[in-house]
Amino acid sequence: MIPICSRATISSGVIRKFSQSASRKGYEATIQNLLINRETKVICQGLTGKAGTFHAQEALDYGTKMVGGVSPKKAGQIHLGLPVFGSVKEAVRETKPDASVIYVPPAIAADAILEAIENEVGLIVCVAEGIPEADQIKIVHALKSQSRSRFLGPNCPGIINPLGCKIGIQPGHIHTPGSIGIVSRSGTLSYESAGQITGVGLGQSICIGIGGDPFPGTQHIDAIKVFSMILILKVGTRIVFIGEIGGSMEEEAAEYISEYNMRHNNPKPIVGFIAGVTAPSGRRMGHAGALISGGKGTASEKIKALSRAGVLMVDSPSKIGSEMLRASGMVPNSSHS
DSSP states (O other), X not given: OOOEEEEEEEETTEEEEEEEETTSOSGGGGGGGGOOOTTOEEEEETTTSHHHHHXXXXXXXXXXXXXXXXXXXXXXXXXXXXXXXXXXXXXXHHHOXXXXXXXXXXXXXXXXXXXXXXTTOSEEEEXXXXXXXXXXXXXXXXXXXXXXXXXXXXXXOEEEETTTEEEESOOGGGOOEEEEEEXXXXXXXXXXXXXXHHHTTOOEEEEEEOOSSSSOSSOHHHHHHHHHHHHHHSTTOEEEEEEESSSSHHHHHHHHHHHHHHTOSSOOOEEEEEEOTTOOTTOOOSSTTOOOBTTBSOHHHHHHHHHHTTOXXXXXXXXXXXXXXXXXXXXXXXXXO
């Protein structure tokens, strides 16, 4: 038996304990949980609500292996052909899911996320916008204290593997299977990127929307590492990298990309775009985390850092598809505009 130690966090006056396996190295080790596929088993917290019902049905239609839902007031019922449980603990015990997607109001989202962490769900996706920052900080502390659950969100579109697993609110019809990974802080631009990649005759492996809030559970660098894992399995994996103003996630990812490329003779092509070039300092633009403060987090700084790392930066999201074709060697470099 592997010895288990526990650490705790406090939410709503209740002490929650989270396990940490001695054989793993903390939250970093959960990155691999983002490697979803058509066999990934998913539960839905908030299944019987309006949003949960709509998006769970969309996921089912896409081929996602939904195995149950959680709704305390409707436990024991069948909804969308799925069993409804009164708690995540019951759902985990009966269905053994790999992932959970959460569709509950922002005010109670933190408790739903913490419940999923407490029950060691491998991947937790929350699309809710407007979760209080104090609650987000509690979630981050809980995540850092354990080594079983990976969190994606909040305020994100989720994650999708076009081979048949959709965990979130993405429009599935714009995606097509392929070898290009997409990571984006912006949901809209992740859709734009996927649509363009599909439009030029290419396809996606996994598309990850990390969200635009100040305390995301997954960052650009985590997604890049996931795509590096895919590269081991699929020669030719390429990446679309969408960032925006605020914070330092893009710069940290740029440092990792630079170090990765130095260790490999044929580094994977990455096409990047940073939103918010004209944004004024001190004003939030769209996402809560898109805020330039003290002259830091500007689009120009991020573009420079990524360019130095070898990322092929475009000045408009409309150029992502054509640039990826060039990076893939399908369009002569002389045609670059």
